[in-house]
Amino acid sequence: MNSSVFDFLLTAAPADADSADFAAVWARHRARSHDFASSVDRAAIAGFDSAGTGPAFLGGYQEALHALVPSLEPAELSSMCATEAAGARPSTMTTTVNEDGVVSGTKSFATLGAFADRFVVIARAGTRPDGRPILRAVLVPAGARAAVTPLPALPFAPEIPHAEVTFDAAPGQLLPGDGYADYLKPFRTVEDLHVVAAVLGQLVRVARLAQWPAESVEQLLALLATVRGVGAEDPNSPGVHIALGGLFARLTGLRTELEPLWAQVDPEVSKRWERDEPLLGVAGKVRAARLATAWRALA
Template identity: 55%
Template sequence: MNDVLEYLLTAPIDAAAPADLEQAWARHAAVAAAFRSPVDCAVAGGFAADRLGFAFLSGYQEALRKLVPELVGPELIAVSATEEGGAHPAAIRTEVVPAGNGWVVRGTKTFTTMGDQARQLVVIAGTGEVVDGRPRLRAALVAAGQPGVTVTNRPPLPMAPEIPHATVVFEDAAARLLPGDGYADFLKPFRTVEDVHVLAATLGWLVRVGRAAGWPRPVLQRLLATVAMVRGLDMDAPTSPGVHIALGGIFAEFDRLLAEAEPLWEQVDAVTRERWERDRPLLATAGRVRAQRLATAWRRVGFGEEIAG
């Protein structure tokens, strides 16, 4: 099947809950194989998930595969960017340096999603150069299981505790540089690409919830319409102001839909409803940064601050 909208309405709802993240990822891979684009794979993977945390897993992984097409295969991948001072370029102290015929990474990342489950890490590291007054960054692909990489899982978060996070220490870990600039071509666009794919997966999961609970057809119709809007975004130009502004409108519609559907959660089974209440703050974690990007996008197309706000 290649029509993800029809899939959402007709695919059977697998009642068997995955035992762990590994099983959830295997389920994602099985359903995503029928679709081409990463955003459709995220939607289908979200529908196959039995909880929001595993829908996030689908969206996060497909976002990485959209941004770095050479990341193919079944292995779990993670972005390793955040350090003690954050993830903005001035905060990056991790280095990627030449060594023999290749490159090695040195430094510590304090918060890497997927924790010890990731088999490949996309590490954002500095080169020691300064370009246009900004430290130059590169994205480097590092195998997590090699000597020189120490992964220590952090305590689970209150929301989506099934998704691990870790501190990662690199001590001359062998790395392969990815093309382009680590900030402009990876870290900056990834924030938007991740938002889009995680939203796509969340919508897929909500259709599953709504179908299982017998939500009214108009609600399912609006969910599918929002999926269609997400699929229409140009993910080949994720930093364009138009994409950010359109995405802002989609999130506004999504928030309205969630608010209006709030009473319908009484129809949902207790386990799913309780997980939703626990995990829904996950959807707001990037809200402040997303609002800043939206305001910047409006300014870039010539609208004043009062309009951007």
């Protein structure tokens, strides 16, 4: 057994999680990372075992959801269902849930939606006196009352499947707490941290296979150490968002520093990274807004 995730990434032989059988990939990952208590560490291992950024993202995404909702069964695949045709802002959500956990409505963009065992649905449970919506998080099993329509693949990381999901009086389990404050808002940060951990794990894999200089591996592991530290804090903390802003800035700088080394990498691997690198910029405007809000909160 490796004493730390750093030792694992430096000594283990990488597996090859590059399959459309997402349940099998997830099962292999859970078995391989079983001895690591931290979901961030497990996300890094998922990335290390991934042949591309898309599969790495999916490993980080699943670890993030399981960290956010510990009641999810370890073996099951899950999908966050928040975005609707008008976006993911609480004020525009029309999907509803009643006091018995019955969900109705359509979510327009659910990652891994067609393969999920259960959906984490953010739904409107009523309206506050000031007109703001009351949101709840609901666990809804996949089934006849959750109709899934796969969406076309994106131009980058096409291995990541997305779907539209329509719930027709689908029975679910209400989760404790507020759907926005306890689930949707922190998930954006939790997902960022786990996906970055997975991407760093994948880059360590590339670095080892292509025999990049030791200094490059050191920089990747140092940034992973930062992710682990930030990941141990409250994701709703303004300071965490400020640290996350610095973390993404450093990741951008490190990617630039590593660019000349891709000439040593297998051409197909390098081409795949170039195609999928825009994935790291997704939700950049949202992160920038959160960062600005965090600074204002501490002013």
